[in-house]
Amino acid sequence: MKVSRRDLLAGAAGAVAVGxxxxxxxxxxxxxxxxxxxxxxxxxxxxxxxxxxxxxxxSSGTPHQDLMGIITPSDLHFERHHGGVPDIDPAAYSLLIHGMVDRPTVFTLADLKRFPSVSRIHFLECSGNLGRTAGPKTTPGQLAGLTSTSEWTGVPLATLLTEVGAQASATWLLAEGTDAAVLTRSVPMSKALDDALIAYGQNGEPIRPEQGYPARLFLPGWEGNTSVKWLRRIEVSDKPFMTREETSKYTEPFANGTSRMFSFRMDARSLITYPAYPVTLEHGWVEINGIAWSGAGKIQRVDVSTDGGKTWSAARLQEPVLSLAHTRFRHLWNWTGGEAVIMSRAVDETGYVQPTRAALLEQRGPGTTGYHLNPITGWIVQASGAVIYKEEAWG
Amino acid sequence: MGMTRPRLVCQLAALLVFVLTGAVSAQAPARFGIGRPATPQEIARLDIDVMPDGTGLPPGRGTPAEGAAIYASKCAACHGKTGREGPNDVLVGREPREGFPFAQNPRLAHTIGNYWPYATTVFDYVRRAMPPMAPGSLTDDEVYALTAFLLNANELVANDAVVDRSTLPAVKMPAREHFVPDTRDQTARKPRP
Structure with a gap:
C-alpha cells in the first residue's frame, strides 16, 4: 500500500485528536x-x-436501560458463574463425550468448528432474574439484568451425538464445565437432540470468556444454568445425575408442600426499559419501550398499561419477532402530567400470559426460591416527571 | 386441483436449482469422522460424577470424627463453626421436623438435612467444587469424612458411622419425597414457516 506524506501528517493530526x-x-x-x-x-x-x-x-447484569433493539452487545451480556471465569487455552481445550455411546470421542475446538454450523438469535436468562426486594431507585438492569440476547453460532449437539453413536435407550446426559465449580447439570436427551447447540460464536466473534469461551452448551429458552459454560465433558446416560445445582439449588418450593425440579423452560416476561428509573420525563409524547421474551417460542403480544393495570392496549412489536429471543415493543403515550403507573404484560404464541405478582405469590408462596419469577412489573411516573420502580413486597 | 402454468414454471425452476446446487452441496453423511477416540484413562480422569445409586463413588471411607477436624480447618470459615452460622450456605439443620413449609417460610434455611434430596450429591459436590479457593484438592477419604460429618450433624447417620461407596447411597434423605419433576410442557414451539 502506498502511503503519502500527506496521509502520514493527517494520521499524526488524528492522533492528537484521539488524545x-x-x-x-x-x-x-x-x-x-x-x-x-x-x-x-x-x-x-x-x-x-x-x-x-x-x-x-x-454475577453482573445487562444495563437494559441503556440499550436499544434486541441484540445485547457482547461485552454487556450478563454473567453468572459459580467459581469465577476460567482462563482457558483454546489450543488445549477439548470436549469429551462418553457414557452410553458407541464411540467415546474427544473433540478439539478445531474439530467442533469443522462440523456444519448454525447461527441462531436467542435470549439467555438466568432463572433467578428478579430483584424481589428492589426499592424505588432500581433500574431495569438492576431489576432484571440477567437476560441478554445474542446471535449464537455452533454445532448442533444432535450432530455430535450422532457422530459418537449415542444409544437409543439414552434419556439424559450430564454436561460438565471446566470452571472451578466444575458445574454440572443433567439435560434430557429430547432437548439435546432437538435444538441444543455446542456454541463457540457470539455475535460474530468467539464467545466471550464470561459466556463460556471457548465452547459452551446452549439450550434455547431454558434456564441459563443448564447451558453449561466452558464445557469439558458430556456423559450420556439413562438417568438424571441429581447434581447439587438441580437439587439443592434451581428448584422451586410450591405452596402445596412440594419442590419443583427440572423446571427448565423460562416463561414469558416483559420489561419496560424506557421510561424507567433514573429517567425524568417532560410532558408530551413518550415512546414507552422495552423487551419481551418467552422460552416457549415467539412473543405474540405485549400489552401496555399507563393507568396501573386498569386498561391495557397492545404495543407495536418490532420485526423481526424471533422465537426464543428478546422482542422490542413500543407504545406511544402522551403524558399530560400527574402521577401514572406504566406496566407491560407479555403473551406468547402458546397463549401463556405473564402473571401478576399476586398470582405467582399465591402459587409459589412467600418463602419460595427466587427462580422462575416472571411477574408483571411497573414504573411510577411521578407528577414531577421522575420515574421510579413500583416497589412491591414479596409476601 | 389442477396445476397452474406459473406454478409449474416455479417448480421447474426449483428443480433446476436443486440439480445445479446438488453438484456442489452434498448430502450430509451419517458421520463426519471428526474427533479422536477417547482412551479409558482420559475418561476415568474426568468422569468424577456420582449418581444417587452410588455409580461413580470411588474406593475410600470416612467417619464423622475424621470429618469434624477437616471441617474445622477447611470449611468452618465460610459455613460456620457447626454448619449453621454461615456466612455462606447453612449446611446443618433438620428444622422443621414435620412437613415441608419452604414456600411459606422465607426464613427457613435450605440445609442438607431438610432440603437436599440425595446424600450422594454431598460427596459429588464437595469433591468437585470445595473448598472454593482450592477446588478439587481434597482426597477421596477426606471427602467421605466430610460427607460423614455433615450427614451426622444433620442426624442422618450415627456418630460411629462409616461412610463409603456402599453405605452412602443407602442414606435416606427426609426431603426426597417432596421433590417432583416439572410437569409443564418444556418444549418450545418451533419457528413458524
Whole structure:
C-alpha cells in the first residue's frame, strides 16, 4: 500500500485528536479538524459510559436501560458463574463425550468448528432474574439484568451425538464445565437432540470468556444454568445425575408442600426499559419501550398499561419477532402530567400470559426460591416527571 | 386441483436449482469422522460424577470424627463453626421436623438435612467444587469424612458411622419425597414457516 506524506501528517493530526477525545474534549467544530485514522479495534464513543451492573462476586447484569433493539452487545451480556471465569487455552481445550455411546470421542475446538454450523438469535436468562426486594431507585438492569440476547453460532449437539453413536435407550446426559465449580447439570436427551447447540460464536466473534469461551452448551429458552459454560465433558446416560445445582439449588418450593425440579423452560416476561428509573420525563409524547421474551417460542403480544393495570392496549412489536429471543415493543403515550403507573404484560404464541405478582405469590408462596419469577412489573411516573420502580413486597 | 402454468414454471425452476446446487452441496453423511477416540484413562480422569445409586463413588471411607477436624480447618470459615452460622450456605439443620413449609417460610434455611434430596450429591459436590479457593484438592477419604460429618450433624447417620461407596447411597434423605419433576410442557414451539 502506498502511503503519502500527506496521509502520514493527517494520521499524526488524528492522533492528537484521539488524545483530545480521550480527555473528553471534542472539538467545537468537528468539521474543521481532520478525523481519526483507522484503528484495529473499535471503541465506544468516549461520552458513552455504558457498563454492566456488577453484583457481588458471581454475577453482573445487562444495563437494559441503556440499550436499544434486541441484540445485547457482547461485552454487556450478563454473567453468572459459580467459581469465577476460567482462563482457558483454546489450543488445549477439548470436549469429551462418553457414557452410553458407541464411540467415546474427544473433540478439539478445531474439530467442533469443522462440523456444519448454525447461527441462531436467542435470549439467555438466568432463572433467578428478579430483584424481589428492589426499592424505588432500581433500574431495569438492576431489576432484571440477567437476560441478554445474542446471535449464537455452533454445532448442533444432535450432530455430535450422532457422530459418537449415542444409544437409543439414552434419556439424559450430564454436561460438565471446566470452571472451578466444575458445574454440572443433567439435560434430557429430547432437548439435546432437538435444538441444543455446542456454541463457540457470539455475535460474530468467539464467545466471550464470561459466556463460556471457548465452547459452551446452549439450550434455547431454558434456564441459563443448564447451558453449561466452558464445557469439558458430556456423559450420556439413562438417568438424571441429581447434581447439587438441580437439587439443592434451581428448584422451586410450591405452596402445596412440594419442590419443583427440572423446571427448565423460562416463561414469558416483559420489561419496560424506557421510561424507567433514573429517567425524568417532560410532558408530551413518550415512546414507552422495552423487551419481551418467552422460552416457549415467539412473543405474540405485549400489552401496555399507563393507568396501573386498569386498561391495557397492545404495543407495536418490532420485526423481526424471533422465537426464543428478546422482542422490542413500543407504545406511544402522551403524558399530560400527574402521577401514572406504566406496566407491560407479555403473551406468547402458546397463549401463556405473564402473571401478576399476586398470582405467582399465591402459587409459589412467600418463602419460595427466587427462580422462575416472571411477574408483571411497573414504573411510577411521578407528577414531577421522575420515574421510579413500583416497589412491591414479596409476601 | 389442477396445476397452474406459473406454478409449474416455479417448480421447474426449483428443480433446476436443486440439480445445479446438488453438484456442489452434498448430502450430509451419517458421520463426519471428526474427533479422536477417547482412551479409558482420559475418561476415568474426568468422569468424577456420582449418581444417587452410588455409580461413580470411588474406593475410600470416612467417619464423622475424621470429618469434624477437616471441617474445622477447611470449611468452618465460610459455613460456620457447626454448619449453621454461615456466612455462606447453612449446611446443618433438620428444622422443621414435620412437613415441608419452604414456600411459606422465607426464613427457613435450605440445609442438607431438610432440603437436599440425595446424600450422594454431598460427596459429588464437595469433591468437585470445595473448598472454593482450592477446588478439587481434597482426597477421596477426606471427602467421605466430610460427607460423614455433615450427614451426622444433620442426624442422618450415627456418630460411629462409616461412610463409603456402599453405605452412602443407602442414606435416606427426609426431603426426597417432596421433590417432583416439572410437569409443564418444556418444549418450545418451533419457528413458524
Amino acid at each position: 483530545a477525545t480521550a480527555r473528553g474534549q471534542a472539538p467545537a467544530d468537528p468539521s474543521k479538524v481532520r478525523g481519526k485514522p483507522p484503528r484495529a479495534t473499535g471503541q465506544r464513543a468516549s461520552a458513552e459510559k455504558v457498563q454492566r451492573i456488577v453484583r457481588g462476586a458471581t
